[in-house]
Amino acid sequence: MTTNNIEFPELGDEEEWDVPLDLPAMVGLLDMEVRPMAARPARELAEREHYLHRKPAVSFAFGLYCEAAPVGLVTLGCPASGHLQRGACPAEPSRVIELNRLWVADAMPKNTASWFVSRALRQVPPHVIVSYADTTQGHMGYVYRAMSFRYAGWTDMERRTPRLDYVPLRGGHSREAMRSGYRGTVRRKPKVKYWTTTGDRRQRRRLAAQCTWPSLDWKRLPPPTEHRYHRITREDLHGRGQAL
Template structure:
């Protein structure tokens, strides 16, 4: 069963179980329940960058939400992640949903592909060189805040693979697709790299 759960429950679980171990912003969250046991959590929230929202949907940035955490217990059967997310998406209001697969953790976004998310390439693909990050001294501080709060060294970003989809009924989805400014590419023809690579579209 997939149903909404309290945001505090979702944030606490993903902080403990998700590989990032950080609480995300949460606007919508759903649990995967099996015999009343919570076996998975997916959260959707406002992206941390308003610039990102404007880039995705300049005409109405508020329509953009991010699938920012997904955790499913390892005891669940194969393909539980895609089954879970598909049912959570159906419970969302009409939105453009973006998400990223982080190649620095070995992720390429196979769950999103199985869900027929559209593939939009990778972050910073128009740059010649990778973007630098200040690595914070305090591991609980996000890298974007490290410069102001004390940083240890600089690391260069690996690409994150960009995916997007739309929710709502057929008319809603068609309308939102017309608003979305992210690309709809073929990941087979333009596979995402594991290290920074420039590719101008």
């Protein structure tokens, strides 16, 4: 299947998207450890290593360490928009946090990111975790799918016209245009939406029942790399007994 020049492998009806979370055998030679990281060094590491080069909001942070050196980072924090929290979980909006940065050193083997994040999330208390894959960077969210996150479509999918972002005169994030002026506008690219829950099994089920983000069928509704209008129907759901 091809969508907007991105290749999606064809899978049979019974095949699973999940990939093995155990690292290749050669990584057993390394002393890999996932442990909590304080907010300040986590923000500094994210600013230095993540492609956005901005400090994120941090409620929880975890580092992936190899021989005491950080080779990976995942941070989770309060979303910038309270509307997002209320929309994702109206019953308990404060339970919604965003996985806002994920970095793994290029030298690490395949599947390191999913192995790392899955172990980090086991240490997070009960929350609804939302995250976005940035299509402007060629990210479609395969790491999240490997961890069985639920796929919720893409941003602005029920908006008929695309949003426009200002291009700042000095470069950087579009919000800089309000301070430095702008030289034009560009169509906003969609981001792919994913979510999951943390806690013990009972807590995860309770939070999943409260989450209003859908769980969609990726194979039926693959994400685009340009704005595309789509109104979700019952046929798009992943078969988890959801109501529209």
